[in-house]
Amino acid sequence: MISALHWFAFAFLVGGGVALFRSRRRRHRLEGLAALALGGALLTLLSGPDRATAAAVAVLSSLTLAGLLAVAAAMERTARRESASDLALDRDPLRWS
Amino acid sequence: MVVILAALVLPLLGAGLTAVLAPRWRAPSTLATLALTLVAAIALVRAVLHDGAHQVRLGGDELAIGLFIADGLSSAMVLLSVVVTLHVAAFAVLQSRELPAPRTSYWPLALALLAGLHGLFLAGDLLTAYLMLEVVAVAGAAMVAWAGGRRLLAAGTRYYYAELVASVTFLAGAGLVWTATGTTVIAELPGRLADEPTALVGLALMTVGLLLKVPVVPLHFWLPAAHALAPTAVSPLLSGLVVKSAFVVLLRLWGGATAEVATPVLAQLLGALGAVAILWGGLLALRSQRVKQVVAYSTVAQLGLLLVAVPMVLAGSADAWKGGVFHAIAHALPKAAVLLAVALLAVSLGGDTVDRLEGAAAHRPLAAFAVGLAAISLIGLPPTGGFVAKWYLVVASITTGQWWWAATIVLGSLLTAAYLARLLQRCFSSAGRNHHLDVPASPQRHGIDGIALTLATSALVLGLYPNLLLGLLEIGAPLATGVPLLTDGSFGADAPLPIGWSTEASAHA
Numbered sequence: 001m002i003s004a005l006h007w008f009a010f011a012f013l014v015g016g017g018v019a020l021f022r023s024r025r026r027r028h029r030l031e032g033l034a035a036l037a038l039g040g041a042l043l044t045l046l047s048g049p050d051r052a053t054a055a056a057v058a059v060l061s062s063l064t065l066a067g068l069l070a071v072a073a074a075m076e077r078t079a080r081r082e083s084a085s086d087l088a089l090d091r092d093p094l095r096w097s
Numbered sequence: 098m099v100v101i102l103a104a105l106v107l108p109l110l111g112a113g114l115t116a117v118l119a120p121r122w123r124a125p126s127t128l129a130t131l132a133l134t135l136v137a138a139i140a141l142v143r144a145v146l147h148d149g150a151h152q153v154r155l156g157g158d159e160l161a162i163g164l165f166i167a168d169g170l171s172s173a174m175v176l177l178s179v180v181v182t183l184h185v186a187a188f189a190v191l192q193s194r195e196l197p198a199p200r201t202s203y204w205p206l207a208l209a210l211l212a213g214l215h216g217l218f219l220a221g222d223l224l225t226a227y228l229m230l231e232v233v234a235v236a237g238a239a240m241v242a243w244a245g246g247r248r249l250l251a252a253g254t255r256y257y258y259a260e261l262v263a264s265v266t267f268l269a270g271a272g273l274v275w276t277a278t279g280t281t282v283i284a285e286l287p288g289r290l291a292d293e294p295t296a297l298v299g300l301a302l303m304t305v306g307l308l309l310k311v312p313v314v315p316l317h318f319w320l321p322a323a324h325a326l327a328p329t330a331v332s333p334l335l336s337g338l339v340v341k342s343a344f345v346v347l348l349r350l351w352g353g354a355t356a357e358v359a360t361p362v363l364a365q366l367l368g369a370l371g372a373v374a375i376l377w378g379g380l381l382a383l384r385s386q387r388v389k390q391v392v393a394y395s396t397v398a399q400l401g402l403l404l405v406a407v408p409m410v411l412a413g414s415a416d417a418w419k420g421g422v423f424h425a426i427a428h429a430l431p432k433a434a435v436l437l438a439v440a441l442l443a444v445s446l447g448g449d450t451v452d453r454l455e456g457a458a459a460h461r462p463l464a465a466f467a468v469g470l471a472a473i474s475l476i477g478l479p480p481t482g483g484f485v486a487k488w489y490l491v492v493a494s495i496t497t498g499q500w501w502w503a504a505t506i507v508l509g510s511l512l513t514a515a516y517l518a519r520l521l522q523r524c525f526s527s528a529g530r531n532h533h534l535d536v537p538a539s540p541q542r543h544g545i546d547g548i549a550l551t552l553a554t555s556a557l558v559l560g561l562y563p564n565l566l567l568g569l570l571e572i573g574a575p576l577a578t579g580v581p582l583l584t585d586g587s588f589g590a591d592a593p594l595p596i597g598w599s600t601e602a603s604a605h606a
Contacts, residue, residue: 002273002294002295002298006273009269010269013265013266013269016262017262017265017266020258020261020262021255021258029258033258033261036261036262036265037265039265039269040265040268040269043268043269043272043273044268044269044272046272046276057162057224060162061227061268064228064231065265067235068231068234068235068261068264071235071238071239071257072254072257072258072261075238075242075250075253075254075257076254078242078243078250079247079250079251079254082247082250083247087247087250087251087254088251089251089254089255089258092318092321092322093248093249093251093252093255093322093326094252094321094322094325094326094390
């Protein structure tokens with residue numbers, strides 16, 4: 001059964017995903033990533049045949065997602081350090097002039 | 098089973114060790130780890146051939162994570178990934194004579210990527226697959242992004258974000274499937290999905306996530322830049338191996354576990370996505386002016402071929418299963434060869450556009466020959482591995498009554514021939530030979546060119562002796578029993594082999 005909480009988590013997933021590729025600003029992208037991770041962690045927490053297993057997996061997934069967020073933040077920081085501006089990820093780098 | 102653990106742990110330990118070593122020891126440490134991992138991968142294949150499929154569950158039966166399965170598919174992919182990575186690493190060691198040397202972070206990242214790929218190929222449950230997808234995503238994107246320059250950083254970050262969205266979507270789907278079925282083990286899913294709407298939503302989410310990772314048109318937006326801009330020693334790993342990782346999970350899901358819920362329309366829809374990728378990727382490759390861009394769009398097209406196998410697999414065709422997986426392997430070798438060879442040609446000829454390849458064969462005959470040999474396999478001409486894969490797929494399309502896939506495959510091959518002919522025509526043309534660039538051949542140059550040529554020759558050997566691999570792929574395959582999965586399709590008759598080839602592999606089943 002898909003509950004209202006599931007839909008709430010889906011909304012975070014989709015919203016976060018859209019923000020990643022539509023936003024030109026690093027801060028908005030990181031907020032999108034956080035929303036995406038939150039949605040994923042919530043969905044995992046709602047899963048599992050019993051609460052103990054689900055909680056254990058949710059903790060594991062959350063840690064993984066936190067690590068992934070740290071990598072993303074490091075990439076964005078590197079770009080900012082290199083040229084003092086955010087990456088324009090809404091455009092294909094192959095078409096950059 | 099020790100060999101499964103060895104294939105998983107060796108590259109992981111090697112990555113950790115290499116990361117803490119002084120920079121000058123990183124390349125030797127990587128090569129030593131890869132040599133050991135190659136031994137483990139060969140032992141894994143031997144074990145599967147002799148004893149059949151095995152599984153290892155880390156942490157006992159209570160955990161929903163940590164199940165690894167060694168069967169024909171996973172052991173073949175593990176061996177392929179070590180072979181390709183070893184060649185690319187050897188290339189990376191030698192490339193500093195002509196190309197910029199890889200950054201010191203390259204070596205541990207390459208081993209971490211290999212560990213993630215092995216984990217993914219061997220994963221028997223959804224959560225392990227998710228974790229390994231993340232390892233592959235981080236290592237792959239980091240290799241692109243931190244190779245230097247803002248453009249690469251943008252390409253790598255876009256690639257990373259696409260992978261992240263795909264992974265979290267996959268995780269969400271896996272969670273829903275777990276809620277509905279009470280299991281995360283892929284092999285336990287059959288029989289538990291059909292009447293569970295939650296599981297179906299979960300399955301759909303997992304599929305979308307994997308299609309973004311493969312990627313399939315129209316979800317391929319991140320691939321061309323990441324693959325075309327990536328450093329020389331990274332592109333072959335991405336184009337040859339990483340893109341296959343999500344396909345293997347997709348094939349495990351759709352080729353066995355979830356076949357009961359697939360409708361013919363859904364199966365055809367997946368195949369149609371593959372067909373669009375074949376045509377779209379082929380046309381864009383034909384229009385591209387930069388060589389690596391041609392190869393990147395070629396990857397989009399060749400990945401479509403993998404997806405075209407899915408509706409035939411679901412119709413119960415063992416030939417489609419074998420053809421699809423054989424293509425995944427047969428594509429990796431020549432693709433890696435082309436990417437390495439064109440990098441050498443580009444540095445020798447002073448540019449990476451198609452027109453710059455004019456007269457390349459006169460300057461670097463071994464590299465140009467590697468491109469030619471690899472092109473034959475990518476097009477699917479006999480007697481290469483690409484031909485065997487396409488043969489099986491075409492036969493599957495006819496035996497399952499889905500002839501339109503045969504037409505798509507032939508059309509895709511013609512497009513491949515067209516865009517690769519542009520490269521070959523320039524390479525082997527003597528009209529525009531750049532005499533001012535003539536450099537005397539040296540043993541070092543032959544050595545590095547020989548790496549690309551070895552990979553291209555492997556694709557030829559795979560075509561000349563396909564039976565060992567075909568026999569291996571039948572071990573533990575969901576279709577080896579010959580049970581139709583989707584409809585009462587025409588599975589049962591073994592595909593006729595090309596004239597002159599033995600039928601030992603078919604008899605093995």
